[in-house]
Structures are given as C-alpha cells and as structure tokens.
Amino acid sequence: MSDTRPRREQILDSASRLFSERGYHATSMRDLAGELGMQGGSLYAHITGKEELLVEIVSHASRQFDEALFPLRALDMGAEEKLREAMHRHIRVVADNMDSATVFFHEWKHLSPQAYAHVVTWRDTIDRFYRDLVQEGIEEGAFRATLDPRMTAHLILSAVNWAYTWYRPGGPMTPRDVADQYADMLLSGLGVRAGQEGT
Amino acid sequence: MSDTRPRREQILDSASRLFSERGYHATSMRDLAGELGMQGGSLYAHITGKEELLVEIVSHASRQFDEALFPLRALDMGAEEKLREAMHRHIRVVADNMDSATVFFHEWKHLSPQAYAHVVTWRDTIDRFYRDLVQEGIEEGAFRATLDPRMTAHLILSAVNWAYTWYRPGGPMTPRDVADQYADMLLSGLGVRAGQEGT
DNA sequence: CCTACCGATCGGTAGG
DNA sequence: CCTACCGATCGGTAGG
Known part of the structure; x- marks a missing residue:
C-alpha cells in the first residue's frame, strides 16, 4: 500500500554510483545512507542487506542488455546492418547505465555463488x-568465410563493452556515432588494401 | 644484506592473485598471510602497508606494457606490421600477467590520489x-585516410585490453594467435565487400 | 616471524 | 526513519 518504490530506486541509484566509483566493499552502508540523508540502520527498512543491492544492480544491467539485443534475433535484416544495430544498442545500454555497467563488469565477482x-x-x-x-x-555471404565466429564475437564484445571505460555521456559523440564508427572500421577494415587477406 | 627479495616477490604474487580473484578491499592481510603460511602481523616485516602492495602490482603491470610497446616507436616497420606487432606484445603482456592485469584494470581506483x-x-x-x-x-598510405585516430585507438585498445576477461593461458591459443586473428580482422575487415566505405 | 593487542569500522539488529 | 548497540573483522603495532 505504502509507496516504497521511489525510495528503493533512490537507494539503488546511489548504490550504483558509489559502487562504481569506490567499489562494492569500499562502500559502507553508512556512506550510502549519508548520500540519502539518513542513518545507516535506516536503510534496512527498505532493503534486506547489502548484497541485495549488488544483485539488483547487476540483474538490472543484464536485463537492459537482454531487452536491447535479443529482439534483434527475429528481425529480417542483412548481417552487416544487424551487426551495426546490435553494436548501437549495446553501446547505448552502456552509455545510459554507465554506473551500473561499471558495477556489472567490476563487482560481479562479489556475488553469492548462486547469483x-x-x-x-x-x-x-x-x-x-x-x-x-x-x-x-x-x-548469407556478407562476412568473410574465413572468420572464426568465436574470435569475431570476442572482438565485437571487446569494442562495445570496453566503452564503459572511456565513453562520457553528454560528450560530443552519441552512442550511435560510436557504433557507426566502430561498425565502419570492423566491417571495412582499417587498411587501404582491404579485400585481400591478412598480411 | 639479508635476502628479503624472494619473500617480497612471493607476497606480491599472492597479493596479485587474491586481489584479482576477490578484489583489493575484500582481501584481508590475514587472507594474504595465510596463503604464505604466516600470521597477519608478520607481513609487516616485509612491507610497509597494504596499499604498497597495490601500488607495486599496478606499477609493475604498467611497466610491462611500457617495455613491450614503446621500443616499437623507433622501429622502421610498415604501419600494418607495426600494429600487428604492437597488438601481439600488448596481448602477451596481458596473457603473461593475467592476475596483475586484472588488478590493474579493476583496482586502480583504490590507489591514493598521487598513484x-x-x-x-x-x-x-x-x-x-x-x-x-x-x-x-x-x-604512409597504409590506413584509410577517413579514420579517426582517436576512435581507432579506442577500438584497438578495446580488443587487446578486454582479453583479460576471457583469455586463458595454457589454452589452445597463444597470444600471437589471438593478435594475428584480431589484426587480420581489423586490417581487412569482416565484410566481403571490404574496399568500399561504410554502409 | 609470532603473540597479543590496539582503535576503528564494518553489516546488521532491537526497540521505539 | 532514529538511537543505541551487537559481535566480527579490519589494518597495523609493540615487544620479543
């Protein structure tokens, strides 16, 4: 009946920011409470414990990626365009969730075995x-037949994930700018001699 | 006079491993001492404090990168070959120092302001x-003139740095294998239509 | 390198 | 949501 949702979301927002800046273990519950203008013990009226915060932040981040990417599977698109769109969406999730994305990549090792x-x-x-x-x-003949899909996926994921380390929302580049430049480079290659293999 | 060096190196090795697995703040000095078969307080005969360990691990890692990459500046090589060699060396440093590389990427935020x-x-x-x-x-006409060097560097660094998350030393791929595949993909592009720009 | 200890801080709880 | 408190653990030190 009582509207505890907004308060919970404030807590999760502050936790995302503090965990991303200082790390999970270096952030105390009193630090977090202070950000919200309350005492340490008061947090436990809204949450059951510290790890719940980490679990929710990580779950939320992974859900954002899922919801952005998986609908693409069903779309009838050329592979080049689909790759470009996937990279765009992936980078957009990172850009829109810089804090929780950082927590996701750095702090998931602190989750309980199940999570x-x-x-x-x-x-x-x-x-x-x-x-x-x-x-x-x-x-479909759009990508080179000599590609190793596993290594290619690693390369793509490197590009879109690593953005959490350098991208700055509000800067001159939108997620689409980044994705387009990355996709251009990946699809066409850096070399002017592209079209020939390797060395 | 006394040979404390090897013991220090054992401590740094164990610290690298524990910091990479559990994180800096989640690793206690007693955890670390236990790994080396000693009591917590005994560590302080060899080191001055916990942060010294983090500083040394991070410094060592950055030095490894410097020593691998900077000599390349002076070498007279084509840009394609130099990029390939740089990626190989960069990935080799990551592969040979998986623990300290992980600490380097995840825990440097816990350094004192100066470090x-x-x-x-x-x-x-x-x-x-x-x-x-x-x-x-x-x-020199080896790379497309339309490239943005800053974004291109981001893409290259993404590939070589992100390897710390998935590469497994002792697996089927050597650092050279990874670097060669990455360099082939980056230089020649994924698309069969490479040689034309963008979409 | 050990024993014994220090003050500080941690996550979390009781009772209101 | 606060006050007051709990046991546990932290990094580090003294003295040997």
Whole structure:
C-alpha cells in the first residue's frame, strides 16, 4: 500500500554510483545512507542487506542488455546492418547505465555463488548472440568465410563493452556515432588494401 | 644484506592473485598471510602497508606494457606490421600477467590520489602510442585516410585490453594467435565487400 | 616471524 | 526513519 518504490530506486541509484566509483566493499552502508540523508540502520527498512543491492544492480544491467539485443534475433535484416544495430544498442545500454555497467563488469565477482552462476550463464548467452550473428553473416555471404565466429564475437564484445571505460555521456559523440564508427572500421577494415587477406 | 627479495616477490604474487580473484578491499592481510603460511602481523616485516602492495602490482603491470610497446616507436616497420606487432606484445603482456592485469584494470581506483594520477597519465600515454601509430599509418598510405585516430585507438585498445576477461593461458591459443586473428580482422575487415566505405 | 593487542569500522539488529 | 548497540573483522603495532 505504502509507496516504497521511489525510495528503493533512490537507494539503488546511489548504490550504483558509489559502487562504481569506490567499489562494492569500499562502500559502507553508512556512506550510502549519508548520500540519502539518513542513518545507516535506516536503510534496512527498505532493503534486506547489502548484497541485495549488488544483485539488483547487476540483474538490472543484464536485463537492459537482454531487452536491447535479443529482439534483434527475429528481425529480417542483412548481417552487416544487424551487426551495426546490435553494436548501437549495446553501446547505448552502456552509455545510459554507465554506473551500473561499471558495477556489472567490476563487482560481479562479489556475488553469492548462486547469483554469480547466473552472470556466468548470462555471459555465455550474450557470447552466443554475437557468434550466431557472425555465423549468419558468413552463411548469407556478407562476412568473410574465413572468420572464426568465436574470435569475431570476442572482438565485437571487446569494442562495445570496453566503452564503459572511456565513453562520457553528454560528450560530443552519441552512442550511435560510436557504433557507426566502430561498425565502419570492423566491417571495412582499417587498411587501404582491404579485400585481400591478412598480411 | 639479508635476502628479503624472494619473500617480497612471493607476497606480491599472492597479493596479485587474491586481489584479482576477490578484489583489493575484500582481501584481508590475514587472507594474504595465510596463503604464505604466516600470521597477519608478520607481513609487516616485509612491507610497509597494504596499499604498497597495490601500488607495486599496478606499477609493475604498467611497466610491462611500457617495455613491450614503446621500443616499437623507433622501429622502421610498415604501419600494418607495426600494429600487428604492437597488438601481439600488448596481448602477451596481458596473457603473461593475467592476475596483475586484472588488478590493474579493476583496482586502480583504490590507489591514493598521487598513484591514481600516475595511472591516469599512463593511460594517456598508451592512448597516444596507438593514436600515433594510426596517424603514421594514414600518412604512409597504409590506413584509410577517413579514420579517426582517436576512435581507432579506442577500438584497438578495446580488443587487446578486454582479453583479460576471457583469455586463458595454457589454452589452445597463444597470444600471437589471438593478435594475428584480431589484426587480420581489423586490417581487412569482416565484410566481403571490404574496399568500399561504410554502409 | 609470532603473540597479543590496539582503535576503528564494518553489516546488521532491537526497540521505539 | 532514529538511537543505541551487537559481535566480527579490519589494518597495523609493540615487544620479543
């Protein structure tokens, strides 16, 4: 009946920011409470414990990625365009959730074994999403047949994930700018001699 | 006179592993001492404090990168080959120092302001190394003139740095295998239509 | 390198 | 949401 949702969301927002800036273990519940103008013990009227915060932040982040990427599977698009769109959406999730994305990449090792296993499974799913995308591209003749889908997926994921370390929302580049430049470089190659293999 | 060096190195090795697995703040000095079969207080016969360990691990890692990459500046090589060699060396440093590389990427935010500033400067230097490499490649006509050196450097750094999350030493792929595949993909592009720009 | 200890701080709870 | 408190653990030190 009582509207505790907004307060919970304030807590989660502050926790995301503090965990991303200082790390999970270096953030005390009193630090967090102070950000919200309350005493340490008062937090426990809204949450059951510190780890619940981490679990929710990580779950929320992985859900954002899922909701952005998985609908793409069903779309009837050329592989090049689909890769470009996937990278755009992926980078947009990172850009729109810089704090929780940072927590997601840095602090998931502190989850309980059960929640930890969830993240490992999730990572495999995202990996497979990009591997399948590459494989489809090869089969439809859009991507080079010599590509290793696993390594190609690693390369793509490197680009879109690493953005959490340098991207600054509000700067001159939108997520679409970044994705377009990355996709151009990945699809066409850096070299002027592109069209020939390797060295 | 007394040979404390090896013991210090054992401590640093164990600290690298524990900090990478559990994080800096979640690793207690007693955890660390236990790994080495001693009591918590005994560590302080060899080190001055916990942060000294983090500073040394991070400094060591950045030095490894410097020593691997900077000599390349002077070498007279084509840009494509130099990029390939830089990526190989960069990935080799990550692969040979998985623990300290992980600590380097995840825990540097816990450094004191002074050591923190050092890392920020270092990051700029590495960034400039790759930007210059790209710029030279453009000038010598090996790389497309339409490339943005800054974004290209981000893409390259994404690939070589992100390897810390998935590479497994002792697995089927050597650092050279990874670097060669990445360099092939980056230089020649994923698309079969490479040679034309963008979409 | 150990024993024994220090003050500080931690996450969390009781009772209101 | 606060006050007051709990046991546990932290990094580090003294003295040997």
